[in-house]
Amino acid sequence: MLLSKLKSWSRKKSLWVFHVNTGSCNGCDIEILDIFTPRYDAERFGIKLVGSPRHADVLCVTGAITRKNIDKVKTIYDQTPNPKYVVAIGACAVSGGIVREAYNVLGGVDKLIPVDAYVYGCPPSSETILFALKELSNKIGEKTNER
Ligand code: SF4
Incomplete structure (x- = not known):
């Protein structure tokens, strides 16, 4: 119990991000x-970019899900240790964006893996992305306090 609280607290203070x-x-x-x-x-804010999904807490995904990248995205998601969070960044990752009608596009990231936060825009501003990651870290902190 104490260990899991400590883990959540440390996660809140240091979200490690892998960019997909x-x-x-x-x-x-x-x-x-x-x-x-x-x-x-x-x-x-403790938000750090890492070079491997194995070291990440959060996957920041840009771009739409296409038939060609299904396996790649699934593999990266599976390689990320639990508990993991996914943020869809930009219109393409949120819903398929400008390419959503294309023959090989499934749509947004949530067509394939669960998404915890959506950041709208084409592209969204850096401030919005930073705000979303900070909000996510606050939510993780709230969960810690609920326990
Ligand atoms: S900038 Fe716009 S078109 Fe380009 S990846 Fe982001 S949402 Fe898609």
């Missing part, structure tokens, strides 16, 4: 990377 690009136009990706620059400095 399923084939976006790079607009959303640039906005994500911007939050880790000195201008926004997400690390001051």
Whole structure:
């Protein structure tokens, strides 16, 4: 009980993020990377970009789900340790966006894996992405207090 509270508290204080690009136009990706620059400095909130899903708490997904990337996204999701959170960033990841009618597009990320937060926009601003990650970390903290 105490250990699980401690784990949740530490997770709230240090959300490690893995960025998954399923084939976006790079607009959303640039906005994500911007939050880790000195201008926004997400690390001051404990939000850190990591190079492997095995080290991540949160998957930030950009781009729509297509038939070609189904296996890739599923594998990355399975490689992420529990408890894990998924944030769909940008219109393409939320609903398929501008390509949602295409023959090979399934739609948004939630067509394939559970999504915990949606960040709208094409692309969403860096401030919005940072706000969403901070809100997610606050929600994790609230869960800790409920226990
Ligand atoms: S939401 Fe807009 S900016 Fe983001 S990947 Fe799709 S088209 Fe590009």
